[in-house]
Amino acid sequence: MPKLTYFKRHRMELDLRHPRPPAELPPGFFWLPWNPNLLEHHARVLCAGFAGETDALVFSSLATLPGCRDLMHAIVGLAGFCPPATWIAARAGCCVGSVQGVLDASGFGGVQNLGVVADHRGLGLGRALLLKALDGFAAAGARRAFLEVTATNAPAVRMYRRLGFRAYKTIYRGVEVPPEPAAEVPAPRPLVVLTS
Numbered sequence: 094m095p096k097l098t099y100f101k102r103h104r105m106e107l108d109l110r111h112p113r114p115p116a117e118l119p120p121g122f123f124w125l126p127w128n129p130n131l132l133e134h135h136a137r138v139l140c141a142g143f144a145g146e147t148d149a150l151v152f153s154s155l156a157t158l159p160g161c162r163d164l165m166h167a168i169v170g171l172a173g174f175c176p177p178a179t180w181i182a183a184r185a186g187c188c189v190g191s192v193q194g195v196l197d198a199s200g201f202g203g204v205q206n207l208g209v210v211a212d213h214r215g216l217g218l219g220r221a222l223l224l225k226a227l228d229g230f231a232a233a234g235a236r237r238a239f240l241e242v243t244a245t246n247a248p249a250v251r252m253y254r255r256l257g258f259r260a261y262k263t264i265y266r267g268v269e270v271p272p273e274p275a276a277e278v279p280a281p282r283p284l285v286v287l288t289s
Contacts, residue, residue: 098150125188142191143156143161173196190213201238207240
């Protein structure tokens, strides 16, 4: 039977009027701006980037490719969808990072689903994607940006703080988490009888 588990999340905000570093990708990577034909690529990057991560428990749509597709359709269908803040980072024909942006009713830019495929982490792609989204929000006229991050995602929290984001609110999200499957007890091995 599933048990209710609470995940601590921070809502973090940033004043977009302050200067930011440029959004630069490492050598060999390139930007793909939002285009409806890239929706499937965004969904695939999200699925690969969040596979096995806590956020796939917190938001079950991130745990499967169909869920990521549905999520992308929902995001681009919002009245506040912000194409200038929606990007893919790619390398040699392979999409490895993704971010989407939405403007809320207050005109704040909301960073959605910043994800990098596991074997491309540690290269600065997440930082570059975040900065590219922030530039898109600023270009769309937003004065502030916000995001939510699971508190246990220490690398992401550190990156957001380094770029000037500050926690404004703590949210506890209750999620029904299925119990861990019982560890399988290995079957006894048959005795090997040595004969002379």
